Amino acid sequence: MRIVDLFSGAGGLTFGFYYKLIDGQFLKNENCDIVFANEWDKAAAEAFGKNFPKINMINKDIKKLTEEEILKYISNKEVDLIIGGPPCQSYSTIGRRKYDDKAKMYKQYYRMLSIIKPKMFLFENVKGMLSMKNPNGGKVIDDIKAKFRSINYEIDFKVLNAADYGVPQNRERVFIIGWRKDLNINWSFDNIEKSKKQISIKQAINDLPSVPAGENIKSYKGKQPTNDYQKLMRNKLGGISCHFSPIYGDKIQTVINNVIQGEGKNYINQLVDEGKIPEEYRLTSGYNNTYGRLIENQPSTTITNNMSTPSGLRCIHYKENRALTPREGARIQSFPDWFEFVGTKKDITTQIGNAVPPLLAMKIATQIEKVLSEV
Numbered sequence: 001m002r003i004v005d006l007f008s009g010a011g012g013l014t015f016g017f018y019y020k021l022i023d024g025q026f027l028k029n030e031n032c033d034i035v036f037a038n039e040w041d042k043a044a045a046e047a048f049g050k051n052f053p054k055i056n057m058i059n060k061d062i063k064k065l066t067e068e069e070i071l072k073y074i075s076n077k078e079v080d081l082i083i084g085g086p087p088c089q090s091y092s093t094i095g096r097r098k099y100d101d102k103a104k105m106y107k108q109y110y111r112m113l114s115i116i117k118p119k120m121f122l123f124e125n126v127k128g129m130l131s132m133k134n135p136n137g138g139k140v141i142d143d144i145k146a147k148f149r150s151i152n153y154e155i156d157f158k159v160l161n162a163a164d165y166g167v168p169q170n171r172e173r174v175f176i177i178g179w180r181k182d183l184n185i186n187w188s189f190d191n192i193e194k195s196k197k198q199i200s201i202k203q204a205i206n207d208l209p210s211v212p213a214g215e216n217i218k219s220y221k222g223k224q225p226t227n228d229y230q231k232l233m234r235n236k237l238g239g240i241s242c243h244f245s246p247i248y249g250d251k252i253q254t255v256i257n258n259v260i261q262g263e264g265k266n267y268i269n270q271l272v273d274e275g276k277i278p279e280e281y282r283l284t285s286g287y288n289n290t291y292g293r294l295i296e297n298q299p300s301t302t303i304t305n306n307m308s309t310p311s312g313l314r315c316i317h318y319k320e321n322r323a324l325t326p327r328e329g330a331r332i333q334s335f336p337d338w339f340e341f342v343g344t345k346k347d348i349t350t351q352i353g354n355a356v357p358p359l360l361a362m363k364i365a366t367q368i369e370k371v372l373s374e375v
Helices: 012-018 042-051 067-074 106-115 141-151 200-204 229-235 249-257 265-273 326-333 345-353 356-375
Strands: 002-006 017-022 025-028 034-038 081-084 118-125 153-161 172-180
Touching: 002 012, 002 106, 012 017, 012 034, 012 081, 012 356, 017 356, 034 067, 042 345, 067 106, 081 106, 106 118, 106 141, 118 356, 141 153, 141 172, 141 229, 172 356, 200 229, 249 265, 326 345
Parallel strands: 002 034, 002 081, 081 118
Antiparallel strands: 017 025, 118 172, 153 172
């Protein structure tokens, strides 16, 4: 498969095509040739380069990527597949939705399809895209379908939950699959293999060492994996990165210390109302599930770029009195411990939180590869 990755981020989608899972380990997929990847964010592009050094990374705004450049990169050979997920923040139902430049990035995806004309494409975004409206009152998804069909593509789309595909996280995202009308392609999301059982957050990360406040842990400290998922995620060389936790102020630390699994802001305020903790710890801002503690025997809630911020969505460790570390967030996203992230803490959590979980990408990739092999 000759593949182009757009809006690549650190490479979650690319990982799913670049590797195959064989006998409990990630091995290079020799049938995968990523022609080039494009990402505008410098830190994310650098992270991609560290993890996929043999892939040509074009670190520039996709709007400035000209047709002449694109044709030079792909040469005269046909491209089988374009993959990518344009920025999703504008569509998110959490926060203020707006039809801004990021919301229009699907038009750049459409432009790339028009130029490259791959056999198939894979487009990923948040579920909120399905209900987002443009300034004319029409739905963005209808505009996307019309545009893609206008350049000779049939499409199908479905909301998939990563937890159904071996990822220890309830993460619902919409996936659009398109294929050229002139090709005899039979696509069905139902053919993507699901996992037999879901993986809990405890099963995903309880082999990672504890992290005291203010410390950055760089080894497993003798802790051993206890299940197949942990064995798959482990860095065989023994080192880990991005496993650090800050020192919190008194209010945040007190809130964390008192919240129990499955509860959050409202529970803390109930404790205040009952006189169990002082009034000064009342929480007056945020959503109902902010300052929320995760439940150990369930998949994690959705990992976002606020995964290490207690006042963000539910991200407090199920047992320890702190938010998740970036490495724990990466584990929950199904990035192996040897996968590198680059930049500031915000850069790193954004690279992790914005990614398509590699194991989900791998399940989709397997089915796309099978379909393309029959064309």
